[in-house]
Amino acid sequence: MxxxxxxxxxxxAAAAVCSPLLFNSVSATAQTTVPTxxxxxxxxxxxxxxxxxxxxxxxxxxxxxxxxxxxxxxxxxxxxxxxxxxxxxxxxxxxxxxxxxxxxxxxxxxxxxxxxxxxxxxxxxxxxxxxxxxxxxxxxxxxRYYEARYLAGMLAGYTSQRGVAGYVAGFAVPEVVQGLNAFTRGMRAVNPKAEVKVTWLNAWFDPARERDAALALVAQGADVLANHSGSPAVAQVAEEKGVKLVAYQSDMRAFAPKAQVGAVTHHxxxxxxxxxxxxxxxxxxxxxxxxGMKAGMVKLSAVSPSLPAQVRDALARSERDIVAGRLLPFGTMSDEQIARMDGLVPGVSGHMPANARR
Structure with missing residues (x-):
């Protein structure tokens, strides 16, 4: 092992079933164990x-x-x-x-x-x-994480004062690229001049490097953080540095009770x-x-009740539109094109790493 x-x-425990059996007016009871x-x-x-x-x-x-x-x-x-x-x-x-x-x-x-x-x-x-x-x-x-990532980007656009988000990403596989691009499109739907600065880890789970990357992005002017990595390190940096957080995978309020404004959660x-x-x-x-969101596999969760009502209403409308198929984060792109996504949209500050995985 x-x-x-x-x-x-x-x-x-296995159940035992008792069955009454009648033979020529004589009542008898036979106990039968049902095999499990x-x-x-x-x-x-x-x-x-x-x-x-x-x-x-x-x-x-x-x-x-x-x-x-x-x-x-x-x-x-x-x-x-x-x-x-x-x-x-x-x-x-x-x-x-x-x-x-x-x-x-x-x-x-x-x-x-x-x-x-x-x-x-x-x-x-x-x-x-x-x-x-x-x-x-x-x-x-x-x-389809990218569906909720679009909403997360909108949330970042509404909450960022500087129009700059920092994004800590694992490997440059299509799933991660989809999320980064959808986040950027969502943020730019709110603020057309928004910028998303990305740092690639080339790792899924490395708390020390996740932390270092988040600190560097804050130092570069990001006032809202997002990530596609496996630990709470980015959330903890957001809390420490007083910037906003749109969490990923889990609700991270236990690690960033003041910083988190929402979370893209997996179910x-x-x-x-x-x-x-x-x-x-x-x-x-x-x-x-x-x-995706229609099936409940991914959601925008724990949206902060302290956000203005018009922001929460805008997010709710966009969520309904995504679920109904009226809002497509990547427009007319086919599923095959989305599944093979290997380039970055305008608004992303950074480059695809040379060792991007397909």
Missing amino acids: HQNLRRATTLW APPLKIGFIYVSPVGQAGWTFQHDQGRRELEQALGAQVSTTVVEAVPEGPDAERVMRDLVAQGHQLIFATSFGYLEPALRVAAEFPHVKFMHAGGHRGAPNLATYNA WGSYYTQVARSVLNGTWSAQPVWA
Whole structure:
């Protein structure tokens, strides 16, 4: 068993059913124990510790909701802080060897290892977050984070006094580029002269570097911060420096109670429950999923009640328009074009890194 493995299981008592049987006017009672099916073993692989907020925390909240919904029908295993690459492949093989029938690989860099392991074990179902290629027993899933990012940019535009936002970004993969561009478009919808300064980490989770990047952006004039990274470090810098924060992944008010004006939050519980149910009832398919605000996978949450009513009303109207399909953050671009996005829109101050990942 992998050294980072921890089990999270729910055990319920099996039910005994008593049935009255009648034979020639003689009443007798026979007790029959209904056999319970073994639980579906589900593995979750995380790129960082669960912690108290962030990317992995939200996926683990989804796992917990799945357990609550399905009870004794499932048994889940969590493996935390697994680097992308060979370690991820070893962990997947460990989970298969332990009898897991459904495995969620929740980081972009887990795709290639997942494809290799899936090819060897066709009886196991794999789910990969953010991937662009599947297999008969590997489905990809993702949220249209950029929809809520557009609203987050609007919020930044309304709250920034200088018209300058700082954006701490992980890797330059399409998902991150989409979010940065949508944020910038949203901010410029409010302030056409707004500027979004971006710093690339080339890491998903590195609290020290996230902090350094946020401090540098504030020093460069940003009075509102946003991020696509895995720890609360950016939120903590916003609180310390007295600038505004539009948080990402989780509601970060625990770390930035004064700074946060809203948060783009991820919600996986309903989807994870749906996937597990489909495996249990034999209807699972490898159909990719890319859902957004309408499906509830991503939301603009915790909008500060201290904001002017007209700001909150404008955000609510734009949210309704996005859900209804009347407002498209990227206009007439096709899903295929959005999925392959690899350039920056006007208003972003910075460049795509030379080692951008596709």
